[in-house]
Amino acid sequence: MGYREYAEAVVAGSIIACEYTKLACQRFLDDLNRSDLVFKEKKVKTLLAFASVLHHYTGSHSGEPFILEPWQEMVAASIFGFYYADTGRRKYTSSYIELARKQGKTFLAALFCLFALIADGEDAAEVLLAANSKEQARIAYEMTQVLARQLDPREKELKVYRNEIKFSPNESKLKVLAADDSKLDGFNCSFGLLDEYHAASNSKVRDVIKSSMGMRKNPHLATITTAGFNKSAPCYELRSYGIEVLKGIKEDDSFFCLIYTLDEGDDWTDERNWIKCSPNLGITVSKEWLASQVQQAKQNPSDEVGVKTKNLNIWCDSSNVWIPEHYIKQQMRKIDLTDFIGRDDILVYAGVDLSSVSDLTAVSYMVVDTNNNYYFKTFYYLPETCVDDKFNKELYKIWAAHGDLTLTKGNVVDYNYITNDLKYWCEKLNVRKIAYDAWNATQWSVQCKEEGLPIQEFSQSIGNFNRGTKEIERLILSNKAYIDRNNITRFCFDNVELIVDSSANCKPHKGQSQKKIDGVIAMIEALGIYLLDNHGTGEIMVF
Secondary structure, eight states, X not given: OOHHHHHHHHHHTSSOOOXXXXXXXXXXXXXXXXXXXXXXXXXXXXXXXXXXXXXXXXXXXXXXBOOOOHHHHHHHXXXXXXXXXXXXXXXXXXXXXXXXXSSSHHHXXXXXXXXXXXXXXXXXXXXXXXXXXXXXHHHHHXXXXXXXXXXXXXXXXXXXXXXXXXXXXXXXXXXXXXXXOSOOOOOOOSEEEEEOGGGOSSSHHHHHHHHTTTTOSSOEEEEEEOOOSOTTSHHHHHHHHHHHHHHTSSOOTTEEXXXXXXXXXXXXXXXXXXXGTOTTBTTTBOHHHHHHHHHHHHHOGGGHHHIIIXXXXXXXXXXXXXXXXXXXXXXXXXXXXXXXXXXXXXXXXXXXXXXSSSSOEEEEEEEEETTSOEEEEEEEEEETTHHHXXXXXXXXXXXXXXXXXXXXXXXXXXXXXXXXXXXXXXXXXXXXXXXXXXXXXXHHHHHHHHTTOOEEEOOOSHHHHHHHHHHHHHHHHTTOEXXXXXXXXXXXXXXXXXXXXXXXXXXXXXXXXXXXXXXXXXXXXXXXXXXHTTOTTSSXXXX
16 A cells, blocks of 8 residues: 555545544645646655665664555655646645654654755755754654664765764755754754654744745755643644644645544544554554553553553643543533522532632532532633633633623623622522632622621642542542533643642642633632531531
């Protein structure tokens, strides 16, 4: 099977693939049929023959020639094969390729860099192999060094140095660089490759490489990476752009995108889905090994994020998620507080995470019944002007449209609105106590006390949060806590990381300053004040 047959098989469904891979394959087939493009099949065959001259040098395949898999052939054919008929210029000047670990990604990076150095038809080529750190850049460069010495063991034409490879016949050079290098300018790049871009905190290296390509006729900047944890980082932004191009939302004929991942709703534990993120499954990574990693993650939830991100190429919101998403999702259901009105077999407590001036406020009500079931209903409030000027404004608009968020008048927190809501539910449900953070809430607390609300200050110290944090985790994992189906609450849980002190006390923490965890804080405050109110065993008292 070659690159064309592979693309046809994916589109036809005979090879299992995710939506993004299918779109990329259809785009490849469409490009082959375009009259304004020339596909240089001879050049692609040269690249494939170039790869076969190289040999594995580690593991069980050591000494065997590298043979590109059909999906790798399609990547190579896309980047190096398409040119405009009228100008002779390369169609794809940049690319984004994303897949799980152990798929031959590093070899592909080294191969493309060496081919661009030696046989891409560019005189005085300048190839830049880059990564987020010197350590990561060194991994890909070390393979490039080994493969270069395979091509020219005596270094007659390929001179291999510590940070550079020179090819004398056409005065070309390959350099390795990283974001933490002291000097990132003065380049005239013809081909650039960014490895593991997911780890980049900014786009500095990519911007430098891209801006240095202006004098080249057929430049290309390739980005090859696995998924990461930071969805506000430049890699995820580039990925999102690529998806919009694949879907036809944005037009960019110069940008190639190929993503191997699971589709929305796929069961990550189902081995039938793994081929979607691991095109080399059974070749460079065994199904047995991947199954062992997934099984380990199932038994140890703390390992789940790492396995999903690196082995299954699923973007997660944090490298240290507190409670994995599927546990939260399975405990979510529609909860209506009116269903509890008039019942004398319940206890009700509340927690308030009050915004200081003009941000999100969360109020969570916790209902406990005689069967030791805990029901959490959380309301969210936001000043209406914040929809247009806050970091999360697009999310706020969506949440408000879905009814997950209440927008209040003005540009600051409407304390009266929140207080009136509290009064309403306290009267209907006989709320025992309302926990709140006293910081910046002095005037509000005075008003609440004047209104007769049973508010009680709840210290935000890690020691005070420890008990409620551990208890809510236990309740969720044991299927005893039911959470109202609200997109904001799910978002908040995704953002939580735990901070732990020397005494093993823990508390939710937002890993990045712009992330929101307000709903989780309010829920733990409600549970925490309940535990302090003579219910510390977690068992329902007779009442």
